[in-house]
Amino acid sequence: MGINRRDFVKLAGLSALFGLGGKAGWELLAPGQVEAQIKAQGKPLTAKRWAMVVDMRKLDDATAARCIEACHKIHNVPDYTKPVNPKDALTPEQIVRWEVKWIWTDHFHNAFPGFDQPYMQERLEHLNFLCLCNHCENPPCVRVCPTKATFRRDDGIVMMDMHRCIGCRFCMAGCPFGARSFNWRDPRPFIKEEYPDYPTREPGMVEKCDFCVKLLAKGQLPACVTESKGALIFGDLADAKSGPREALKAHYTIRRKPHLGTNPQVYYIV
């Protein structure tokens, strides 16, 4: 048996690469991929404090649906009502339990419990409010996370490191807005068309809206904002001339559960 140490290490390294990474292990070394990913892109959008104003006067149901669709598409959020393979169809009860949502609509009394009253403007009764993570200034989800997998960036975006999350779901108990979703099962059989620029998930970790940090880094607005035809105003709260600041100056706005002290950064013009 003539195998020297050098050959042995090479062989062991290659088998480890194959064993651990399988096909993906080879692809990692394939030329062109990594270079393609760091090619020049637009100037990143930056802010001291990102915030959003939802103008409910401009947001009709069709627009809201488009915002949701755009968001869920580019983040590979599964639609458990629509399995790719019909044999994977779920029961209605499983669909409710396992639902993953980054942005959704809710009635006034669900989005703003305590604000509703027996007699109110008729329009409010039927309005579907667009809800998403509030990117709180003082986020309880960040406070409770035992691994810092959920963290708040300096620009105010509250986001997840899905590779660090241990799946304890403390953040889901902590969030007073129901903005967090857990992967109770493998979501991949329910993603119709995989979007290549965002990872799909495995079972066992939490996820949520991240104000499209990947788009901001490329100089683009969040997907929902782009789809909203002006109903969603996104910008820097620290900048007195930004869209959100102009909107807040001109209109009376409300926020979800402000009394809890989390300081939500999504405002609603009713």
Place this chain on the structure above:
Amino acid sequence: MLETAFTGSKRYYRLLAVLLFFMAVGAVVYLRQLSFGLGITGMGRDVSWGFYIAQFTYLVGVAASGVMVVLPYYLHDYKAFGRITVLGEFLAVAAVTMCLLFIIVDLGRPDRLLNVIFYPTPNSILFWDMIVLNGYLLLNIVIGWTVLEAERNQVKYPKWVKPLILISIPWAPSIHTVTAFLYAGLPGRGYWLTAIMAPRFLSSAFAAGPALLILLALIVRKFTKFDPGREQIQTLAKIVTYAIIINVFFFFCEIFTVFYSQIPDHMLHFQYLFQGLQGKGQLVPWMWFAIVGMTVAAILMVFPKIRQNENTLALVCGLIIVTTYIDKGLGLISGGFIPNPTEKVVEYWPTLPEALITLGVWATGFFILTILYKVAVSVKEEVKA
């Protein structure tokens, strides 16, 4: 000393075999959970903690209650408890082990468990819970084992154990306090957002834990040559009596604040548990049974005749264990998550796989308990002989 665990009666081995069987079943179902995900449980986006975390919470209480035999013996020099401190400590070891296992089976990614240590996060209560639970486990193993070994050699336990014992006394309530803080500091969960949660946890723990210890002592007396002692059991019964009365009192303190203030965020959860909400209320009979049963048990325990008769005492202790278990095991977690933050009612009930995994963890705990009690009882019998 461990060798005494390997020589026992047929009945002892049969018990171990039964427990091993349930452990194996639980392990197999857990493998399924690992591959599919936590979706095999009844949990979901609205009730995102369930049976596992409920067992964990209940068992932290059982573990903490070990202090109820340790404290009188070491701080008040109440000699009678010298015979049974080791039973309390070994019960704590088994209970904390179950707690840790329940946390692990509840994790979505248990393979990343050590991230809690790699990225220590002092602002998370879970981080502190990890520290106090592991510390308590270690303290009780070391103390229980060393003191028992000294007893076997018929010498006084070594000096270095005493400081550990003294530390373990405040450590016990700390584990249940920290566990209560997991819940009691969350802004959007009205059912849990109460300063009396930690005191309530402690009172129910100090009722349920010693009640369980009484039953275990009666079992030990029946099946071995070691008698934990009538006086010991009676003193434990008095502790249970005070604790269960305080627990019922705390419950009504809670009810008063919630219903006299009439603040919906807090009231809705109690309404779901005791009346049903939006037409849903599967826990209503359970909760009424728990609170009525607990109150009745508290009243019964006051009567010396009932307490002094070991048969009726065992029955009432059983009632206390069951009712506090329903209160903490079923009501606490579901009640906190229902209604959800958008005031919708999505109910929760554990699934069969979830129940089997739960049973597997309990079997593991009782396996450890059986072995530790076997060692303790063998030593006691040996010393007596």
